[in-house]
Amino acid sequence: MTHTCRNGHRCRQAIRTTDGERLGALTENGGLCKACETAAFNAIVHLADDWEALNDTASQPFSTGNPAPRVSRTPDRHRAPVRVDALDLARRIDEETGRWAWRVTRTRPQSMPRNAQERVSRNVAALTRYLGTLADLPAQGVGLPTIRDDGSVGWATITLTGADALIRLERLHRAANRLLGVGGVVTWLRDPCHMCGRRTLTSDPEEGRVACAHCDHSWASDEFDRFNPLGTTA
Numbered sequence: 001m002t003h004t005c006r007n008g009h010r011c012r013q014a015i016r017t018t019d020g021e022r023l024g025a026l027t028e029n030g031g032l033c034k035a036c037e038t039a040a041f042n043a044i045v046h047l048a049d050d051w052e053a054l055n056d057t058a059s060q061p062f063s064t065g066n067p068a069p070r071v072s073r074t075p076d077r078h079r080a081p082v083r084v085d086a087l088d089l090a091r092r093i094d095e096e097t098g099r100w101a102w103r104v105t106r107t108r109p110q111s112m113p114r115n116a117q118e119r120v121s122r123n124v125a126a127l128t129r130y131l132g133t134l135a136d137l138p139a140q141g142v143g144l145p146t147i148r149d150d151g152s153v154g155w156a157t158i159t160l161t162g163a164d165a166l167i168r169l170e171r172l173h174r175a176a177n178r179l180l181g182v183g184g185v186v187t188w189l190r191d192p193c194h195m196c197g198r199r200t201l202t203s204d205p206e207e208g209r210v211a212c213a214h215c216d217h218s219w220a221s222d223e224f225d226r227f228n229p230l231g232t233t234a
């Protein structure tokens with residue numbers, strides 16, 4: 001039985017139906033296609049470096065030996081504040097890499113270092129060693145934080161697979177690149193998106209893709225050129 005890549009219309013090898021819908025490339029196991037899996041593997045390898053760069057950007061709230069961030073008030077109201085967005089993304093990398101590292105190594109989470117930098121580095125190293133095991137993880141219940149109706153934070157158990165893990169981890173790397181300005185300059189294009197009609201197209205030369213910031217469709221550059229034979233200029 002064949003399935004389509006879990007990345008759907010964002011699949012790097014997406015196919016287009018006769019009515020214009022983009023579907024993920026065909027796969028045998030219902031996970032990611034080979035191109036998307038390789039991209040996720042490459043992203044995971046960089047997550048420890050992403051964590052360090054994010055904390056540098058956030059004015060290094062994690063000092064060596066400190067397991068948790070300290071944000072001090074200052075009487076100088078003109079002083080640049082801590083980058084909370086960078087700090088939050090670093091925290092999410094810490095949580096997500098830990099969530100999956102113990103599942104591929106069966107190392108008890110309690111035995112991990114209290115120092116966040118050491119913990120992230122060890123978790124990313126484990127994930128890098130067991131990328132194939134990570135991709136093949138079967139469906140299982142995973143506890144994730146959730147916002148209740150009253151605004152309080154609780155936990156919910158949802159079912160995730162190895163493909164979900166790859167997608168979640170790759171998204172963190174891409175989010176870090178965007179926040180840090182890594183990966184080349186993203187150019188806004190003049191032409192409207194042929195899916196939603198809005199002038200919200202961006203071109204990422206580093207990845208060779210064109211994406212719409214409004215409807216979230218994306219295309220490989222050569223595929224996009226087929227839809228725009230006259231070319232699209234910034």
